[in-house]
């Protein structure tokens with residue numbers, strides 16, 4: 091066993107209101123410099139929709155992530171030989187148009203325009219070229235545009251649906267959508283790191299944050315094609331790539347990352363997970379539908395004596411272990427099993443997990459109209475407005491059983507809470523339903539509390555960073571002890 | 587203190603001696619390609635008694651910067667230009683007031699002689715033969731290397747109908763150079779010591795050998811007979827060649843990177859298959 095600790099995350103999609111506060115918080119701190127205008131380390135997408143960059147989930151095009159070739163894990167975008175042949179031209183780079191051309195407006199015209207019959211307008215100006223431009227797309231162009239025949243229609247996750255299901259989904263009464271906030275997943279098997287010819291990307295030993303060394307980056311942009319989530323970005327001004335750093339300076343000082351801190355819906359949770367690094371490769375090699383389970387398997391129980399002993403042997407400190415035991419992420423992912431990794435079939439083993447959305451599922455079609463389900467404890471998921479297949483394509487590696495499990499548990503808890511607070515449902519019946527959903531009143535209470543009544547301290551359990559120990563991994567802190575300044579050119583001698 | 591400078595005196599003489607010898611060399615390298623003294627005109631006029639035609643002041647100015655004087659509209663300078671069929675005297679590199687004065691002195695001195703040593707070489711007296719044309723062509727194309735290791739003409743010049751890709755474009759096209767410079771004698775003189783700013787430094791150290799001059803002249807003469815209007819064809823071929831090359835490169839690119847990622851969003855918006 092090679093136990094490592096990882097700061098990981100849970101996003102509770104039911105709570106996201108799509109306000110983009112998180113994106114703005116991130117932008118204001120990290121990406122308001124020249125060359126980073128188009129980057130959104132945090133972005134929020136509308137689903138069904140094509141996201142940012144457009145249709146990033148289409149790995150036939152973007153070639154991100156890993157694939158299993160004859161039982162071996164291979165990067166889709168590159169290999170040793172391809173690195174050489176493509177070193178000066180990376181053939182799977184998203185174009186600027188697939189992101190969008192960042193722009194501002196010529197506000198001065200609003201003040202300087204001569205008096206006239208019409209209102210003056212501020213023309214859009216490209217932030218890349220400085221010329222006037224026509225705005226054709228933006229980072230969030232299809233915001234709330236579910237049902238759009240262009241963007242929503244082309245959501246690649248809809249490909250798993252039958253034509254009939256598809257048509258129904260776009261029927262006006264059945265339109266549904268939910269928000270999908272995304273940051274770098276700080277994967278355990280990161281394809282960005284694997285692809286970099288310069289070795290500029292690395293996964294921090296102490297907390298698993300994936301970082302990109304600005305001094306080592308040589309602008310080959312391999313990571314940009316290799317990351318299936320398109321979460322590394324190329325800065326055209328500095329000629330270096332950049333990515334989400336999980337606000338490590340904040341984490342090191344005990345604060346939640348800016349997007350977590352500012353989240354209006356309080357959908358974000360952060361905490362430590364322990365995992366067995368010896369199992370990474372084996373885990374990533376499982377067939378698609380087993381991947382969710384395999385990844386969970388890799389995550390270890392922080393209360394297990396054996397795990398604690400091995401972790402300590404590996405230099406994981408007592409305080410980190412304590413944080414792992416209190417981690418909300420551990421609860422969501424492992425204890426309750428209701429948080430799932432996004433597109434686990436890319437095999438990067440993402441360490442950001444999502445609680446899939448309930449709301450659009452809860453109402454189902456009945457005849458021609460849609461009705462909210464409340465008298466039954468479990469809606470007929472096959473008739474639900476979000477087809478379960480669609481969600482499974484996003485969060486289950488295609489395996490619907492995980493989605494059924496999560497949604498069932500969540501609806502049971504709702505029914506149970508309703509029985510307790512509204513009282514129009516029989517409590518005993520609701521408790522029975524809980525058991526049927528692999529839950530119990532005690533657990534339901536905990537889930538309810540952490541979902542609805544959570545405080546800052548509940549949501550963010552940040553371990554003390556122990557930078558002093560982390561530094562020891564790379565260099566001996568006593569290396570320069572007893573040395574004097576830059577040393578001597580000529581050693582001092584007595585006398586003249 | 588003063589004694590110190592005395593030491594320098596012999597050096598001063600030595601240097602001026604060197605300069606005297608240099609003027610002779612200088613004339614040969616820079617002037618004799620277009621001028622004789624008492625040998626009749628080549629590309630430029632015969633310089634015999636030139637000091638009687640114009641005063642020193644004017645001559646000095648002209649030697650220093652002929653182009654400027656010609657362009658200033660000076661009547662006499664224009665006349666010379668016309669007589670030289672419009673070929674301008676290039677600005678000569680490495681001139682100092684001292685050298686200019688020495689040159690004038692030299693011309694005066696040589697004009698007085700009955701037979702100056704600068705009255706032109708007898709190089710061009712031989713009759714040109716068909717063999718000369720063949721040898722000249724080989725020299726031009728560089729299939730035969732110039733004896734003193736000077737670069738072959740084709741490196742900088744092109745000539746109608748020669749060389750698969752035409753020649754270099756740095757120097758002028760030489761198809762009609764025979765007529766332009768005024769025939770055999772003048773061209774031979776030029777080739778013996780090409781004096782232009784570009785050719786001078788190159789061929790000064792690696793002069794074209796006496797035996798190579800006439801074959802080249804013969805070759806140029808032969809080429810001069812071709813129809814100039816066809817000369818454009820050559821550039822056209824080059825253009826075609828360029829396009830074909832471009833097409834090949836593009837096809838190769840497409841073979842290598844044909845399945846590269848092209849715009850996703852735009853196609854999607856325009857409703858094209860992704």
Ligand code: SF4
Pocket residue numbers: 273274275276277280281282283300316317318319320321322333438
């Ligand atoms: S999500 Fe982050 S860690 Fe994972 S591959 Fe992309 S950039 Fe790398």
Ligand code: SF4
Pocket residue numbers: 105106107108109110111112113134269271352353354355356357
């Ligand atoms: S701030 Fe929170 S609620 Fe708002 S869009 Fe971001 S993740 Fe969703």
